[in-house]
Amino acid sequence: MKLAVIAGRGDLPKHVVAAARENSQLKSIIALEGFANLSDYPNAKSYRVGEFGRIVKYLKKEEVTHVCFCGNVDRPDFSKIKPDLKAMFYLPGTIKAASKGDDALLRHLLGLFEKEGFQYVSPQDVCAPLLMPEGTLGDISLNDIHRADALSACHIAQSIGALDIGQGAVVARGVTLAVEAQEGTDAMLLRVATLPQALRGSAANRVGVLAKMVKPTQDTRIDLPVIGLKTLQHAANAGLAGVVAEAGGAFFLDKAATIDFANANGLFILGLPAKLES
Amino acid sequence: MKLAVIAGRGDLPKHVVAAARENSQLKSIIALEGFANLSDYPNAKSYRVGEFGRIVKYLKKEEVTHVCFCGNVDRPDFSKIKPDLKAMFYLPGTIKAASKGDDALLRHLLGLFEKEGFQYVSPQDVCAPLLMPEGTLGDISLNDIHRADALSACHIAQSIGALDIGQGAVVARGVTLAVEAQEGTDAMLLRVATLPQALRGSAANRVGVLAKMVKPTQDTRIDLPVIGLKTLQHAANAGLAGVVAEAGGAFFLDKAATIDFANANGLFILGLPAKLES
Numbered sequence: 001m002k003l004a005v006i007a008g009r010g011d012l013p014k015h016v017v018a019a020a021r022e023n024s025q026l027k028s029i030i031a032l033e034g035f036a037n038l039s040d041y042p043n044a045k046s047y048r049v050g051e052f053g054r055i056v057k058y059l060k061k062e063e064v065t066h067v068c069f070c071g072n073v074d075r076p077d078f079s080k081i082k083p084d085l086k087a088m089f090y091l092p093g094t095i096k097a098a099s100k101g102d103d104a105l106l107r108h109l110l111g112l113f114e115k116e117g118f119q120y121v122s123p124q125d126v127c128a129p130l131l132m133p134e135g136t137l138g139d140i141s142l143n144d145i146h147r148a149d150a151l152s153a154c155h156i157a158q159s160i161g162a163l164d165i166g167q168g169a170v171v172a173r174g175v176t177l178a179v180e181a182q183e184g185t186d187a188m189l190l191r192v193a194t195l196p197q198a199l200r201g202s203a204a205n206r207v208g209v210l211a212k213m214v215k216p217t218q219d220t221r222i223d224l225p226v227i228g229l230k231t232l233q234h235a236a237n238a239g240l241a242g243v244v245a246e247a248g249g250a251f252f253l254d255k256a257a258t259i260d261f262a263n264a265n266g267l268f269i270l271g272l273p274a275k276l277e278s
Numbered sequence: 279m280k281l282a283v284i285a286g287r288g289d290l291p292k293h294v295v296a297a298a299r300e301n302s303q304l305k306s307i308i309a310l311e312g313f314a315n316l317s318d319y320p321n322a323k324s325y326r327v328g329e330f331g332r333i334v335k336y337l338k339k340e341e342v343t344h345v346c347f348c349g350n351v352d353r354p355d356f357s358k359i360k361p362d363l364k365a366m367f368y369l370p371g372t373i374k375a376a377s378k379g380d381d382a383l384l385r386h387l388l389g390l391f392e393k394e395g396f397q398y399v400s401p402q403d404v405c406a407p408l409l410m411p412e413g414t415l416g417d418i419s420l421n422d423i424h425r426a427d428a429l430s431a432c433h434i435a436q437s438i439g440a441l442d443i444g445q446g447a448v449v450a451r452g453v454t455l456a457v458e459a460q461e462g463t464d465a466m467l468l469r470v471a472t473l474p475q476a477l478r479g480s481a482a483n484r485v486g487v488l489a490k491m492v493k494p495t496q497d498t499r500i501d502l503p504v505i506g507l508k509t510l511q512h513a514a515n516a517g518l519a520g521v522v523a524e525a526g527g528a529f530f531l532d533k534a535a536t537i538d539f540a541n542a543n544g545l546f547i548l549g550l551p552a553k554l555e556s
Contacts, residue, residue: 077476
């Protein structure tokens with residue numbers, strides 16, 4: 001396998017690149033303009049999202065056989081995307097797929113690379129150790145209220161996921177405080193931090209749980225939820241008691257530093273399987 | 279019927295009070311401290327949420343037979359509520375109901391008034407003309423994209439309502455941009471206004487629809503969704519093409535001014551029944 005990593009925003013691509021480099025599978029890196037920082041990836045090439053033809057040409061020249069997408073990419077403004085010739089050919093189908101939601105768009109884009117002769121490798125195939133383990137991580141255990149909120153937050157996150165709304169939800173004392181759509185997890189947690197103290201917790205009395213779960217209908221080869229140090233920092237700031245993510249279905253980055261932060265600030269971190277006995 | 283209106287935040291209580299006054303049913307007004315502005319209600323009494331005993335005593339002295347709740351009231355911080363004796367008696371049950379979500383809490387509070395011998399009258403019983411009519415209001419009609427988004431937004435709003443998350447959702451070109459939980463509609467629309475232009479519309483090219491629908495499991499005697507001038511102003515600011523609300527299941531306040539604003543800014547207003555043929 002000669003692998004190309006196509007990197008979007010965030011920390012996940014850096015971890016995937018490092019793991020692929022270790023396995024000597026890495027052939028090329030494409031840093032998507034406006035999302036990935038070229039300085040984070042020595043020897044990477046930078047292309048715009050609309051340059052699909054140039055990307056394919058480059059990957060073929062490099063004799064790449066497999067591609068892996070990782071990191072966040074905003075939904076494009078198709079009226080401003082400046083497509084090259086090949087992208088223009090695929091544009092009408094892409095716009096149609098995009099109108100059916102995030103999942104349909106991602107699945108469509110993945111299919112375009114397959115049409116061009118590349119095999120797709122998921123980030124978790126490249127880097128399984130980054131996946132969330134099952135059980136409690138760190139020193140903080142859950143009380144009964146936290147446990148009930150964790151289960152409820154998982155249920156809400158999966159339910160809104162089934163509607164292709166998003167992957168995250170915050171529940172505190174049985175009340176859904178916030179649900180993530182296009183704004184992202186950090187913005188959602190900042191919003192929770194502005195809710196009345198009666199609804200959420202505080203540093204002195206931590207209440208409420210963030211859940212990040214895979215959308216039940218999504219293609220798990222792309223766009224798995226991610227938690228890491230920033231997630232815990234935002235959760236702490238919102239007064240939450242902890243974070244739960246899908247075991248084997250979410251990435252957990254910077255594990256040591258994140259667990260240290262959670263321990264120091266009294267937050268739990270919990271991995272739960274997608275299917276829970278009720 | 280000798281009616282008391284128990285007023286929370288917002289414009290709905292003012293309309294309900296005006297209608298009840300016209301029918302000569304109005305006996306007393308209670309303006310809840312911290313939520314209703316006492317200056318909006320001549321002859322009203324002001325009580326804290328925790329003064330349930332004093333409220334009941336006052337209503338009995340006034341020979342009130344029926345009560346009507348309207349307007350928003352934040353979920354109380356039970357640790358700071360300073361209950362009087364009767365409220366203290368009911369507090370454990372109220373805290374338990376609150377842990378089951380907004381609907382359970384409201385239904386419980388309504389039950390407490392009934393236990394004390396009052397009959398409950400819904401705001402729509404007092405003021406049916408305020409309810410959202412079916413069909414398009416104003417001069418702006420929907421194109422095919424708007425219509426698809428309106429149907430989708432209604433579906434998402436009802437789906438999250440069934441989970442007791444909230445009553446509102448914004449969908450644009452098939453993508454769920456935002457879902458309302460505890461932050462409220464205005465905060466949700468302000469958030470949509472900060473999303474990338476590629477996702478939402480603009481004043482020049484309006485795209486996206488706000489839907490406000492009744493939660494399928496909720497007690498419709500309390501907490502019906504409300505739209506009005508402010509809703510349309512926030513929707514316009516977010517670049518949306520229009521607002522859809524449940525016909526007969528949402529309040530539409532300040533109709534004339536709101537429709538004028540929508541016409542002037544190119545937004546549609548649409549009332550749709552709860553059950554749509556698909």
